[in-house]
Amino acid sequence: MTHALPTIRRKSVHNDILARLPAEWTLWPRDNSSVNQAVQDEDHPLPPRLAKKKLRFPTRPVVFISDAHADPHAFEDSLIGAGIIERKQNTEPDELRQFKLTKAGKKSEIVIGGDCLDKGPSNLELLRSIRHLYKLNARVTLIAGNHDLRLLMGLLALSRQKDIGNQHLFVRMGKKVVPLFREVFDQYLAGTKWEKGIPSEEECRRRIFPDADWFKEFPFHAAGFLTAEGIEREVHKMDKKCHNFERHCRSAGLSLRQIYAASLKCQQLFLRKKGEFHWFFKQMQLVAKRGSFLFLHAGLDDVMCHVLLKNGPRYANKAFHRNIQRRDLFSFYYSPIANTFRTKYRDADLPLTDRGVKAIHQAGIFVVVQGHVNRQQGQRLTLKQGLIHLEGDITLDRHSRAIEGLEGHGVGATLINKKVGIVGISCDYPTAKVMPPKQLQSLYAPIS
Structure with missing residues (x-):
């Protein structure tokens, strides 16, 4: 059953964007493009200790947009589609940075999930669009992506x-x-x-x-x-x-x-401190914990799980910046810290095992919200080693989309709200995907 979608501001000035987005929502689908086999399997093993845990949603609504890859129009249109910003009057659709925060935008946190750079059409224009959000006093959390850090490592080297x-x-x-x-x-x-x-x-x-x-x-x-x-x-x-x-x-x-x-x-x-984009790496964080949700670019390994359990996200972010400043770039770029923005859980990556998952659960983290793994049909929920991952890279940049046979730039965002749950909006899926809080909780504590 589908329902009308109330989360998007339906202003005529945004008709070009709204026409590309779904106007209805369904409960989170169980198809392969929306969940992996472990979630589909009703008999998947889940740790009994989690049955008594209650997921805590962020206190403030979160809008997660990741992997914009130098496509400023995809980024700004996605924020408009999420109801966070709106165009100023008498501006053309292609004009950049001609926007202001909506009422919802002033109340929400925008988490940019990394990989702002590379591919195109314009790295510098995307960075200027992000900077404009800071100038509007938006609550922005900027997560480190592997493409972003590759530039930093190259310049430092x-x-x-x-x-x-x-x-x-x-x-x-x-x-x-x-x-x-x-x-x-x-x-x-x-x-x-x-x-x-x-x-x-x-x-x-x-x-x-x-x-x-x-x-x-x-x-x-x-x-x-x-x-x-x-x-x-x-x-x-x-x-x-x-x-x-x-x-x-x-x-x-x-x-x-x-x-x-x-x-x-x-x-x-x-x-350099006076450089136009000096703020970019200065503002960057490795991880951000909001309630039971951990926002990062790629994923976790056992070492980082225990770091987060013992010392917390603030320590991890401080260690991230301290290691960037070290002379030994090799030790940083191939460390568990960097694995957080690089891993795809391959044999070549540092491992995440049951030991790490147990630690991250003890740290009160039950959902990892990530980019890095691009999807062509909207957001996807996966269960990896007993840990829920919400994949939010929905192929926004037009360069990647052209290679994958998708038209134009992408539009979409992941909304996380304690009243509604998780809402995945994408121009490449016919409906918005909605997972209410109780349904998300049931993934860890299945209803018999």
């Missing part, structure tokens, strides 16, 4: 003395970061004497790429930090990226000298 652990981190950003360098070059360097002080093409190549002996030495350097599968995967990935990175730069019309100049400009923009 380029500014530090080369070692086996860090010299691959610039090229490791890969082809998806090239559009950002193109934007930065066009907006800040084109038409200037950017060549002054920039070394030769060959010297830029030497500074950007890992040394010839990296592939031989890295497996020994990483032993004890990464799993054997993780080391093999990293070396294979870097072999491919080293062969293709310069070709991707030239396809974008950039020489290695221009890439190097743009990276130095990015260091000014993102890493």
